[in-house]
Amino acid sequence: MEERSMKSTGKEESTSMEINKEERGKHIEEEEKSSMPFSANGNSLGITKQVTLTMEKNTVDLLSRRKNQEDQLKLAEAEMGVVKEENERLKMLLERTVKEYQSLQMQFFDILQQENKSKDTVPSHRQAKEEPELVSLSLGITSTEPKKEDKKNNNFSNGQEEEKLNGALSLGLQDCRFEPSSTEHVRNNSCSNNSFEEQKEEEPTEIWPPSKILKTMKSRDEEVSQQSQVKKTRVSVRARCDTPTMIDGCQWRKYGQKIAKGNPCPRAYYRCTVSPSCPVRKQVQRCFNDMSILITTYEGKHNHPLPVSATAMASTTSAAVSMLQSQSSTSLQGGLNTSASAPISTSSNLNGFNFTLSQNPSPQQLYGLPNSSISTLNSHPTITLDLTTNAPSRLSSSFSSAPRYPSTSLNFSSSFSPYSLEPNNIFQTHWNKGPTSYNNHGTVPAYNENPIGNLNSIEKQPFQEQLYEPYMKESIVAATKAIASNPKFQSVLAAALTSYVGTSGGGVKENQGACESSSMKLKWGESHTMNPIYSSSQNGIGCGSSYLNKSSSFNSLKQGGLALFPPNSLQLSASNNCASAAPPDNRDHFKL
DNA sequence: CGGCTTTGACCAGCGC
DNA sequence: GCGCTGGTCAAAGCCG
Numbered sequence: 001m002e003e004r005s006m007k008s009t010g011k012e013e014s015t016s017m018e019i020n021k022e023e024r025g026k027h028i029e030e031e032e033k034s035s036m037p038f039s040a041n042g043n044s045l046g047i048t049k050q051v052t053l054t055m056e057k058n059t060v061d062l063l064s065r066r067k068n069q070e071d072q073l074k075l076a077e078a079e080m081g082v083v084k085e086e087n088e089r090l091k092m093l094l095e096r097t098v099k100e101y102q103s104l105q106m107q108f109f110d111i112l113q114q115e116n117k118s119k120d121t122v123p124s125h126r127q128a129k130e131e132p133e134l135v136s137l138s139l140g141i142t143s144t145e146p147k148k149e150d151k152k153n154n155n156f157s158n159g160q161e162e163e164k165l166n167g168a169l170s171l172g173l174q175d176c177r178f179e180p181s182s183t184e185h186v187r188n189n190s191c192s193n194n195s196f197e198e199q200k201e202e203e204p205t206e207i208w209p210p211s212k213i214l215k216t217m218k219s220r221d222e223e224v225s226q227q228s229q230v231k232k233t234r235v236s237v238r239a240r241c242d243t244p245t246m247i248d249g250c251q252w253r254k255y256g257q258k259i260a261k262g263n264p265c266p267r268a269y270y271r272c273t274v275s276p277s278c279p280v281r282k283q284v285q286r287c288f289n290d291m292s293i294l295i296t297t298y299e300g301k302h303n304h305p306l307p308v309s310a311t312a313m314a315s316t317t318s319a320a321v322s323m324l325q326s327q328s329s330t331s332l333q334g335g336l337n338t339s340a341s342a343p344i345s346t347s348s349n350l351n352g353f354n355f356t357l358s359q360n361p362s363p364q365q366l367y368g369l370p371n372s373s374i375s376t377l378n379s380h381p382t383i384t385l386d387l388t389t390n391a392p393s394r395l396s397s398s399f400s401s402a403p404r405y406p407s408t409s410l411n412f413s414s415s416f417s418p419y420s421l422e423p424n425n426i427f428q429t430h431w432n433k434g435p436t437s438y439n440n441h442g443t444v445p446a447y448n449e450n451p452i453g454n455l456n457s458i459e460k461q462p463f464q465e466q467l468y469e470p471y472m473k474e475s476i477v478a479a480t481k482a483i484a485s486n487p488k489f490q491s492v493l494a495a496a497l498t499s500y501v502g503t504s505g506g507g508v509k510e511n512q513g514a515c516e517s518s519s520m521k522l523k524w525g526e527s528h529t530m531n532p533i534y535s536s537s538q539n540g541i542g543c544g545s546s547y548l549n550k551s552s553s554f555n556s557l558k559q560g561g562l563a564l565f566p567p568n569s570l571q572l573s574a575s576n577n578c579a580s581a582a583p584p585d586n587r588d589h590f591k592l
Numbered sequence: 593c594g595g596c597t598t599t600g601a602c603c604a605g606c607g608c
Numbered sequence: 609g610c611g612c613t614g615g616t617c618a619a620a621g622c623c624g
Contacts, residue, residue, distance in 0.1 A: 254597060256616060
């Protein structure tokens with residue numbers, strides 16, 4: 001534009017100069033006229049006029065072009081303004097859409113969580129049917145909804161008696177009960193432990209065809225004896241964890257990832273790299289229903305010395321496996337109907353606490369782990385260690401189905417003081433608080449992460465211990481009986497408790513040093529002493545812990561800097577006297 | 593450059 | 609036998 005204007009200006013100037021030339025020429029011509037009367041005056045005059053006209057035309061054209069260009073410029077500017085406005089409008093729209101999306105997402109998750117709570121009662125039973133063997137250790141604290149509880153109680157008023165007839169081993173020290181699952185709930189839910197089951201099958205709307213159920217029922221007895229012993233036993237740990245993988249003290253190398261059926265969350269496969277020949281594998285997968293839950297399934301036994309921080313989980317899994325194997329063998333020996341071989345049956349269903357222990361499950365009953373899942377391959381006996389806080393819904397599941405395999409459910413949730421020793425907090429502290437704990441690392445590798453948690457960030461779980469307190473003594477008595485009756489259970493309980501203590505303590509000792517260890521002790525101790533209202537739950541803890549205190553292995557753990565529990569918190573009251581109930585012969589089960 | 597992760601391909605088991 | 613699914617392998621890419 002500027003160049004054009006420049007050019008046009010130049011032309012104008014040249015034009016004016018030419019005009020001047022014309023004038024001068026006119027004067028010259030007039031002079032020539034006077035001096036030279038007979039020259040070619042006529043021709044020169046015509047040419048001059050044509051030049052003048054041409055110049056004028058050019059000038060007009062230039063001016064008109066200039067006007068057009070200015071108009072175009074204005075138009076372009078106007079268009080740009082319109083586009084800018086539209087841009088801003090779109091931006092606003094985008095922002096609004098994003099906000100709406102986020103709000104809707106939040107609502108969606110809320111609804112999902114609510115639905116999960118209500119659904120969890122159903123699908124758990126599915127697992128037990130197809131799962132060859134299932135031992136569930138539920139260490140999460142639970143808050144049971146009154147409605148569910150009432151419904152549960154109504155439906156299974158006879159459940160306690162049924163439990164006595166069952167061979168399942170169920171221990172619940174919280175407001176949760178493991179109840180025989182209904183026949184139609186053969187399969188587990190998606191948050192499943194070991195197999196991370198299909199989401200579709202978790203849907204409450206899904207009902208198995210009767211034929212399928214019958215088929216499953218028929219074939220169950222035949223499969224029991226064959227499968228459970230042959231296949232590798234797995235230990236599944238469900239815990240709330242923000243990190244990609246649970247920090248268990250071992251070194252893992254990821255060797256594969258796959259989208260499992262029914263769960264959009266990919267399942268990652270890790271193998272132990274502490275020793276090249278170590279056969280231990282683990283699978284890690286997010287629970288589809290609750291993305292905060294990380295399901296880790298361990299398989300195999302380490303053939304090498306483990307770091308201190310890794311011994312806890314290894315001990316837990318090992319003990320659970322041994323317990324499961326023992327259960328399966330017992331069930332095989334004892335037969336389906338008789339309890340003669342192991343006439344141990346303890347049931348204590350209290351308000352807020354359920355403690356049942358029974359053996360030789362009848363084929364008609366099954367203790368399903370409400371949040372557990374069945375492997376579609378039905379090839380691996382699985383032990384589920386449930387460290388989530390979703391136990392309530394799981395525990396509100398209903399009795400019903402006939403267990404094909406011995407299933408053991410251990411639930412200690414309420415036995416831990418939620419404020420000070422609540423297991424979920426502990427695990428979250430070490431495994432779940434990844435973002436806070438591992439910020440220094442930037443990322444969280446899949447191996448040997450520092451299991452130290454930010455104790456200051458321990459969340460105070462809603463606690464209903466007051467409700468349980470009046471019933472605690474009774475439940476503890478039942479627990480005492482159960483523990484005294486089943487050595488394997490003792491070992492599992494011990495290992496589970498050890499895992500809490502050991503994992504945290506070991507990790508502290510190994511990776512962080514005494515400084516944080518001491519702070520952890522202080523934290524737990526303080527919270528414990530400052531919440532006398534939870535004395536009952538402390539007793540619950542003490543029940544297991546006091547026994548542990550007498551075990552050599554636990555003592556060794558304590559000596560190893562793992563004595564994180566204040567002595568009082570781990571001691572049973574004399575009235576409960578859990579420790580005395582535990583047979584000394586079973587102490588060796590803690591040696592893992 | 594070595595170790596780890598990613599990811600598609602491959603294999604085996606199981607059900608129909 | 610075929611298809612589905614879980615589990616593993618291994619080449620390529622990434623990262624410190």
